[in-house]
Amino acid sequence: MNYRAIRAIYLFEMARTWRTLLQSIVSPVVSTSLYFVVFGAAIGSRISEVEGVSYGTFIVPGLVMLSVLTQSIANASFGIYFPKFVGTIYEILSAPISYFEIVLGYVGAAATKSIILGLIILATAGLFVPLHILHPIWMLTFLVLTAVTFSLFGFIIGIWADGFEKLQMIPMLVVTPLTFLGGSFYSVNMLPPAWHTVALLNPVVYLISGFRWSFYEIADVSVSVSIGMTLAFLVMCLAIIWWIFRTGYRLKN
Amino acid sequence: MSSIISVANLSKTYGSGFKALKNVNLDIKRGEIFALLGPNGAGKTTLISIICGIANPSEGKVTVGGENIQTSYRKARSLIGLVPQELHTDAFESVWATVSFSRGLFGKPKNPAYIEKVLKDLSLWEKKDNKILTLSGGMKRRVMIAKALSHEPQILFLDEPTAGVDVELRKGMWEVVRTLQQSGVTIILTTHYIEEAEEMADRIGVINKGEIVLVENKTTLMQKLGKKRLTLHLQGKLSALPESLSQYKLDLCDSGATLVYDYDTKGERTGITSLLGDLRTAGIRFNDLDTTQSSLEDIFVDLVRTS
Numbered sequence: 001m002n003y004r005a006i007r008a009i010y011l012f013e014m015a016r017t018w019r020t021l022l023q024s025i026v027s028p029v030v031s032t033s034l035y036f037v038v039f040g041a042a043i044g045s046r047i048s049e050v051e052g053v054s055y056g057t058f059i060v061p062g063l064v065m066l067s068v069l070t071q072s073i074a075n076a077s078f079g080i081y082f083p084k085f086v087g088t089i090y091e092i093l094s095a096p097i098s099y100f101e102i103v104l105g106y107v108g109a110a111a112t113k114s115i116i117l118g119l120i121i122l123a124t125a126g127l128f129v130p131l132h133i134l135h136p137i138w139m140l141t142f143l144v145l146t147a148v149t150f151s152l153f154g155f156i157i158g159i160w161a162d163g164f165e166k167l168q169m170i171p172m173l174v175v176t177p178l179t180f181l182g183g184s185f186y187s188v189n190m191l192p193p194a195w196h197t198v199a200l201l202n203p204v205v206y207l208i209s210g211f212r213w214s215f216y217e218i219a220d221v222s223v224s225v226s227i228g229m230t231l232a233f234l235v236m237c238l239a240i241i242w243w244i245f246r247t248g249y250r251l252k253n
Numbered sequence: 254m255s256s257i258i259s260v261a262n263l264s265k266t267y268g269s270g271f272k273a274l275k276n277v278n279l280d281i282k283r284g285e286i287f288a289l290l291g292p293n294g295a296g297k298t299t300l301i302s303i304i305c306g307i308a309n310p311s312e313g314k315v316t317v318g319g320e321n322i323q324t325s326y327r328k329a330r331s332l333i334g335l336v337p338q339e340l341h342t343d344a345f346e347s348v349w350a351t352v353s354f355s356r357g358l359f360g361k362p363k364n365p366a367y368i369e370k371v372l373k374d375l376s377l378w379e380k381k382d383n384k385i386l387t388l389s390g391g392m393k394r395r396v397m398i399a400k401a402l403s404h405e406p407q408i409l410f411l412d413e414p415t416a417g418v419d420v421e422l423r424k425g426m427w428e429v430v431r432t433l434q435q436s437g438v439t440i441i442l443t444t445h446y447i448e449e450a451e452e453m454a455d456r457i458g459v460i461n462k463g464e465i466v467l468v469e470n471k472t473t474l475m476q477k478l479g480k481k482r483l484t485l486h487l488q489g490k491l492s493a494l495p496e497s498l499s500q501y502k503l504d505l506c507d508s509g510a511t512l513v514y515d516y517d518t519k520g521e522r523t524g525i526t527s528l529l530g531d532l533r534t535a536g537i538r539f540n541d542l543d544t545t546q547s548s549l550e551d552i553f554v555d556l557v558r559t560s
Contacts, residue, residue: 002327008357019345087341091400094305094335095358096327248309 005097009105010112013079017113024075025117028067032121035063036128039185050187051218056129061212062184063125065146068118069179069204072147073171076110076154081167084158089251099245103155110151111144118143132215138223139214145230146207152237159250178204183212188220203233256280257332257408257439258304263313265299265463273299275463277313281408286430286440288454288471290447290553296463297443298338301410305335318407331359334401338412338443340393344386348377351385352399359404371399375429391422398429409433411442415449427453447553461557474552481546483525485512485532485539495535501528512539 017024040056047055083089092102125131133139161167182204188196199205200221210226213219219226244251258281265274274296281287291297302308304315306326315322317329343351352368372378375395380388385396394414401409411430415423423446430453434440444450450457451471458468467474490509501524504513516523532539 002360004360004362005358008354012354015350086343087337087339088343090305090307090335090337090341091355091358093307094330094333096330096360097358098327 002097002101005095006101006105006108009092009102010109013106013109014112016079017075017109024113025120028071028117029120029124032063032067033124033128035059036125040128050190051216053216053218054129057131057216058187058212058218059185060122060125060129060131061215062182062208064118064121064143065182065204065208065211066179066184067121068114068143068147069150069175069207070171071117072110072114072150073154073157073175075113076107076151077158077161077167077171078154079106079110080155080158081161084251085164093251099241102245103152103241107148107151107155110154111147114147114151115143118147134217135214139211142207142211142214142226142230145227145234146211149230149234149237152234152241156237156240156244159244162250178202183208183220187218203229206230255283257283257318258441259316260300260304261314263300263303263315264311265296265303265308266311273463274303277460277463277465279458279465279468281439281441282456284434284437284439285455286434286442286453287456287458288450289441289443289458289460290450291443291460292557295460297460298412299463300460301335301412301441301443305333305410306330307335331404332407333410334404334406334408335410336394336397336401336412336414338416340390340397342385342393342396345384347382347384348372348388348396348399349381351396352403355400356403361404367405368399368403371402374432375399376425391418394418394426395429402433406438408439408441411440413443413445415444415446423449459553459556466556475546480551481516481523481544483514483516483528483542483544485514486510486541487512488538488540491537495537497535498528498531501531503528512537 036056036059039059044055044059049055050058080089083092122131157167157170161169181199182202183199188199188205188209191199206221206226206229209220210223210230213223213226243249258279260277260279263274263277264272266272277296277300279300289297289300299308303310304317304322306322306329310323318332320329320332322329343354346354349368349372352372353363356364356368369378372381375398377392377395377399380392385393388396398409398411398414414430415426418426427449430440430442442449442453454471456468457471457474459466487510491505491512492509494503494505501514505511506513514525514528516525
């Protein structure tokens with residue numbers, strides 16, 4: 001194991017975050033605060049409690065997940081796409097490092113950033129609404145699992161993309177809608193039966209449901225199903241990355 | 254001298270069906286400067302990319318320092334430093350950070366003293382805290398060399414190291430390469446500047462259309478293929494060559510003012526002595542004469558045209 005190389009990639013990527021602090025941390029925190037102002041305070045005050053929790057409090061886990069998902073994808077996809085774009089990828093490919101080590105460096109850094117961001121947003125939420133986390137360990141487990149899984153997914157998008165347009169396409173057209181429709185702002189149980197069934201096809205529902213459970217013990221689906229689905233997505237991403245490196249797809253051809 | 258790189262039956266076909274390399278066999282000797290010449294699209298960069306691990310080979314085997322580049326890639330790659338053709342740099346990083354990053358990437362422990370030496374050798378020490386985007390093209394090129402040298406490689410690949418670099422910097426780069434060779438580093442360079450190969454290389458390989466057309470010691474190559482030309486500037490113009498000189502392959506140029514004679518340096522007899530004797534007999538006098546040897550460029554153009 002080339003630990004020094006993993007460390008080098010990891011620190012390089014983390015340094016990029018500090019250099020671009022405004023985009024990396026400040027901007028998601030500002031936009032989440034706006035969600036709290038609009039949905040939590042303005043609209044939320046007119047909505048009665050959801051499953052025994054005030055609306056402002058109810059949306060906290062969903063909002064954290066929304067940011068963690070989108071930021072994990074954005075961080076990881078940009079992290080690997082940028083060296084491809086400017087050509088510095090040559091050095092990564094010619095270094096004595098395994099694919100696993102490359103993924104560990106890039107995905108580790110992207111996931112770390114998302115986790116830090118998730119925690120900052122959680123703290124920000126605490127300024128707007130009273131927070132109580134019933135299962136902190138499970139909360140962290142869901143946070144880490146989601147950050148890692150979606151960073152892997154972002155890594156795949158970054159390798160697949162051959163232009164900035166494609167880099168934005170999947171997050172904009174697929175992930176954001178799925179997150180909004182995944183129960184960030186409501187419980188899928190509030191949907192009519194037919195739409196409820198459709199909503200269960202959305203993988204994000206399971207992530208948000210599990211995460212929300214760790215806060216309030218309120219869940220749209222059982223926690224074990226949530227974990228099972230997250231792990232299944234994780235394994236799927238790992239399998240795709242294994243295939244990418246094995247064939248050299250968009251990297252070595 | 255033992256081989257440090259050995260390429261056997263190497264082929265590369267891209268997804269589009271384009272055959273970039275066709276059954277290439279090549280050995281690079283330890284400690285030499287090897288120049289790989291070839292026109293654009295000949296396969297130079299593909300060959301380097303495969304040896305360095307950037308592209309996958311379609312067929313064949315490559316060993317670096319006795320290590321297979323695929324099965325033993327860690328050992329093989331740690332011996333190599335690569336300076337690619339394009340100036341790929343992390344624009345927002347400082348010189349020091351980017352060179353240190355490269356060393357880490359190759360699994361070497363931190364060694365500020367060594368990085369300092371590399372930067373000083375490449376006249377980059379004063380710029381160590383500058384962001385790369387503030388540097389000139391020539392300096393960026395040297396940053397890339399510093400990155401390639403950061404992990405103390407035994408082999409250095411320089412893909413078109415002096416493309417777009419002015420004459421003075423180019424000579425400076427040659428000095429750097431020579432110093433590296435003296436320190437025991439094997440150097441493989443590709444170039445478009447034939448004079449560069451002529452100036453630097455111990456051996457020269459010519460690649461064309463994905464095939465190695467020739468590999469030879471530079472001096473042997475020049476002697477083997479080199480032709481010389483004798484030019485005689487005549488006292489009076491000739492309208493035609495006398496019959497007595499028909500046995501020589503002579504050309505009458507400049508409206509009969511100069512006489513040109515091509516001869517082979519590898520031949521035992523050049524024919525010059527008898528030619529001069531016959532000219533005298535025929536009463537043809539000349540004011541001046543000069544001889545020129547064909548350059549590597551002429552040899553190269555000939556080779557590529559005929560292959």
